[in-house]
Each structure stands twice: as C-alpha cells, then as structure tokens.
Amino acid sequence: MGQFSVSRLGIRTSLAKPPIPATAPSQTLAVISIGQICMRLSTIILIIFLLSSCGDKVERERLPGRYAFTHWTKDTIDINDNGTYRHFTFRNGRRFENSGTWKLNSIGTEIQFENFSFLTDSMASGNWFSRLRTDGQEIHLMYADDINAYYSKVSELDSLK
Numbered sequence: 001m002g003q004f005s006v007s008r009l010g011i012r013t014s015l016a017k018p019p020i021p022a023t024a025p026s027q028t029l030a031v032i033s034i035g036q037i038c039m040r041l042s043t044i045i046l047i048i049f050l051l052s053s054c055g056d057k058v059e060r061e062r063l064p065g066r067y068a069f070t071h072w073t074k075d076t077i078d079i080n081d082n083g084t085y086r087h088f089t090f091r092n093g094r095r096f097e098n099s100g101t102w103k104l105n106s107i108g109t110e111i112q113f114e115n116f117s118f119l120t121d122s123m124a125s126g127n128w129f130s131r132l133r134t135d136g137q138e139i140h141l142m143y144a145d146d147i148n149a150y151y152s153k154v155s156e157l158d159s160l161k
Contacts, residue, residue: 056134073089114127
C-alpha cells in the first residue's frame with residue numbers, strides 16, 4: 001500500500017492509499033464507454049427522426065407535369081423538365097402568374113421553387129420548399145400537412161399541347 005500526504009490548515013497528515021482491485025475497470029474507460037454509447041444512441045435516434053420526417057422519394061423524371069391546388073384557390077403549377085416552372089391563378093377574371101426555377105433535393109423528398117410567389121399581396125416572393133408525398137402513383141407537393149392541403153399532379157404537360 002502506498003502513502004500520500006494531505007495538508008490542511010498547515011497540518012500535514014499521512015494516509016494510506018486504498019488498494020485498487022485488479023479486476024475493477026478504469027473510471028476513464030467507463031466514461032468513454034458511456035460517452036460512446038450515448039453518442040451512438042443519439043445518432044440512431046436522429047437518423048430515425050430524420051427518416052420519419054422526410055417526404056416520399058420521387059425521381060426527378062416523374063416530377064414534370066401540371067399540378068392543381070386542392071383547397072381554396074384554383075392555383076396551378078406547371079413543372080417543366082428543363083428545371084423551370086410556371087405558377088398561375090385566376091382572381092376576379094384576371095390571370096396572375098409567376099415563374100422561376102426548381103430543384104429537387106439530393107434524396108428526392110423535397111422540391112425547392114426559386115423566386116416563388118403565392119400570388120397574393122400579403123406574401124413576398126422567395127424560395128418555397130415543398131415536401132413531396134405520394135399516394136400510389138399520384139404525386140403531391142405539400143402546402144400544409146396539418147390541413148392536408150397540397151398541389152396534386154393532374155396531368156403530364158405533353159398531354160396539354
């Protein structure tokens with residue numbers, strides 16, 4: 001057994017160190033192991049969360065076509081295969097329109113419309129990120145999940161010519 005000194009208030013005391021059992025794991029290794037377990041567990045939880053919150057995967061080739069809004073307006077979005085879109089609606093007998101470019105994210109679950117306008121005075125143009133959802137072969141561009149509002153693909157653009 002080893003000895004060590006403790007000095008308090010100027011009084012030096014020698015104490016015996018308790019023996020460390022040969023089979024006891026090192027506290028440092030236990031902390032690292034617990035840390036590794038926590039890191040792996042949090043990584044797994046994050047992956048599960050991300051996968052469950054993602055939209056459905058859609059191949060880029062399936063996106064082009066005409067999409068009609070399913071709720072309170074008669075909005076239509078034409079998605080072209082060259083990476084452009086045209087969005088239009090009719091109000092009070094007038095046609096309102098805007099256009100821009102679109103991109104599909106790398107995993108095919110979300111589409112980004114650049115320079116998008118919802119064609120109202122209350123919202124400025126900007127980027128709109130829409131999660132993709134499929135229902136069988138039907139593709140939906142999600143507007144609001146909580147009320148199940150979306151643009152639904154109604155036709156291929158070739159069939160409109």
